[in-house]
Amino acid sequence: MLLFLLTMLYGEMIVSQQELDIHYMQMALALAEQAEQHGEVPVGAVLVQKDKVVARGFNLNILNHDASAHAEMECIRAAGKVLDNYRLLDTTLYVTLEPCAMCAGAMVHARISRLVFGAADLKTGAAGSVLNLVNNEAFNHQLSVTSGVLAQECSEQLSAFFRRRRKEKKALKMAEKQKGLNE
Numbered sequence: 776m777l778l779f780l781l782t783m784l785y786g787e788m789i790v791s792q793q794e795l796d797i798h799y800m801q802m803a804l805a806l807a808e809q810a811e812q813h814g815e816v817p818v819g820a821v822l823v824q825k826d827k828v829v830a831r832g833f834n835l836n837i838l839n840h841d842a843s844a845h846a847e848m849e850c851i852r853a854a855g856k857v858l859d860n861y862r863l864l865d866t867t868l869y870v871t872l873e874p875c876a877m878c879a880g881a882m883v884h885a886r887i888s889r890l891v892f893g894a895a896d897l898k899t900g901a902a903g904s905v906l907n908l909v910n911n912e913a914f915n916h917q918l919s920v921t922s923g924v925l926a927q928e929c930s931e932q933l934s935a936f937f938r939r940r941r942k943e944k945k946a947l948k949m950a951e952k953q954k955g956l957n958e
């Protein structure tokens with residue numbers, strides 16, 4: 776009986792963490808959608824502490840003319856102001872795309888405890904795909920990492936965006952060519 780109860784309890788705990796991860800990743804996906812509405816590459820991030828959302832962020836590179844304005848950086852900057860501390864202790868950062876080297880480095884500096892990401896970035900991912908900066912023994916802080924949460928939704932959001940952008944560029948080129956012929 777005790778074993779049964781323990782199994783139930785343990786099973787429930789696992790499910791509830793998974794459910795939380797999915798819940799916050801859905802929030803990050805909605806933020807990525809906002810980035811897209813601003814004409815940015817759709818990436819969204821949420822920082823959570825003790826099951827409370829501390830800060831949100833999405834890509835703002837083009838709008839802010841800022842190479843560092845990745846979703847994670849926006850989130851980390853906003854969270855520091857909320858918590859009055861550049862160290863974001865006992866927090867989890869959720870992001871739809873695997874962080875790049877810059878963002879992974881900032882997460883280590885900020886002492887974020889846990890990283891949860893959706894889609895892997897096979898070209899520039901610094902949380903295991905190309906490099907691993909978030910869980911590197913050479914540094915004085917390591918994050919625990921959960922990857923692949925809503926991975927399909929996250930990667931589909933990005934590839935749909937790039938597909939659409941390629942189509943728009945092609946249409947623009949065709950229109951310019953047509954214009955040239957008519958002149």
Ligand SMILES: [Zn+2]
Pocket residue numbers: 845847874875876877878879
């Ligand atoms: Zn980044």
